[in-house]
Amino acid sequence: MKVIVTVKRVVDYNAKVRIKADGSGVDRSNLKMSMNPFDEIAVEEAIRLKEKGKADEIVVVSIGPSEAADTIRTALAMGVDRGILVRCDGEVESLAVAKILKSICVAEQPGLVITGKQAIDDDAGQTGPMLAALLGWAQATRVYRLDVSDRTARVERETDTGLETIDVCLPAVVTTDLRLNEPRFASLPSIMKARKKPIEEKTAADLGVDTTPRVTVLGVKEPATRAAGIKVESVAELLDKLQQAEVI
């Protein structure tokens, strides 16, 4: 079975984003960029499927600027076989991403697509289910445990009330949650080897997808800040304050 895994190049989770002076958007210049952490988990899960003999080829797809090739190289160094970079400058909305991925899935015929449950920049969490819907496939979001058989996968997923177990027909789209696995670090030899692995470059137009944004971003701003509080010296003082505020 072929597995497709998607990766997004995002501002590193430790970097502090700044708002552009004119409030039109986020200033990403000079910020450290990394693979979306949920996508790292997706890459790791795909590699484990291959190590277990459940997958025979893993293809990584990234949609973004030319620098997204670095993100693809990271996945290749972890153990993915080949990459596809769909070159797009500027914001690409989730629906357009899903359409691009659909087009790739139609051509590549994977048995499973693994995406992150959300990207930590736009926090939209749409791509996986949108892709599944466009393909008419089953989905499993927020996956905590994945067990792939021939024609189905048994999935445990994290829900607001606990864990849910479902069987999904393959092909399917699954999206990763934090506790699915712990992604590996690429070794130096595998980083060297990854340089020789192929990355195919395409454009959205090649795939017949219009990536013009449809949602208008009118602006961005800092959230309301909280006034600085006080330090209390003792438990008794703390409980006094909370009783005065009538919250306990």
Next chain:
Amino acid sequence: MTSLILAEHDNNTLADSTARTITAALQLGNSVEVLVAGDGCAKAADAAAQISGVAAVLKVDDPLYAHPVAEAVAALILSIASRYDAVLAPATSTGKAILPRVAAVLDVPQISEITRILDADTFERPIYAGSVVQTVKAPAGTKVITVRPSAFAAAAAGANAPVVVTPAGPDPGLTRFVGETVSQSTRPELTTAKTVISAGRGVGSKDNFDVLLRIADKLKAAVGASRAAVDIGLTANDCQIGQTGKVVASDLYIAVGISGAIQHISGMKDSRIIVAINKDEDAPIFKIADYGLVADLSPVLQEIDLELARRGYA
């Protein structure tokens, strides 16, 4: 203009997130209809019909919806979506799984996790773990929106809308529900609790966590956790608060042994009063806390528990 709201329920009771999503839908200036899809869901449908502002409840009572399987519920919504100008769901694990499928098939972008409605087309939503607030204008066409429940008050009861029996949608037959492990708790539900006490990595041991649970019971508080506390196994995943977990806006939020990474703060910073207890006086959590207490956690948790008992909290 008419909105359809996907209700979240367990067949008998309606989740509070539904009433909060109804508040958001009413701000769109629309007539609001609520879809209650379940198996033996008459009570939940009746509860929805009593919420102020609801014009009608569509009750779809069928074994297909015994569990909210995303493919089936999305197909049901799509079978009736042409009647509506907007489709909304609470941004819960269920709503987030279902609504993007609806948006994709309708070929409209989804607006995820709105926190404020400026007008019928314009919304605020957090990005970058809530460190930035984005204002977006939706394009023409059906609006598909998930609503962050903690950002909207719950609509009150006080109506008596008709409950319209509605046929089931198609069965996509793609997914089979096998089972679930629901965290059993007698404590309040986390996202709607008035008081939340949360454990971080600093709580460290199960013994300390047990004292924290005793404090929670005395304060009738829900128990939350940082990602780190879930990762080390102190508590279950459904307690996680933050960017990738739940979002709370409680009257009182007590963060115990939580350093205050932006990914956690994004899930609790809209609480009214925040208390931080941490042994590291430089922990970032103190910058957003109304009351900070620098202390070793093991003795201070014991002391809080005893002091609450002394003051009559049982």
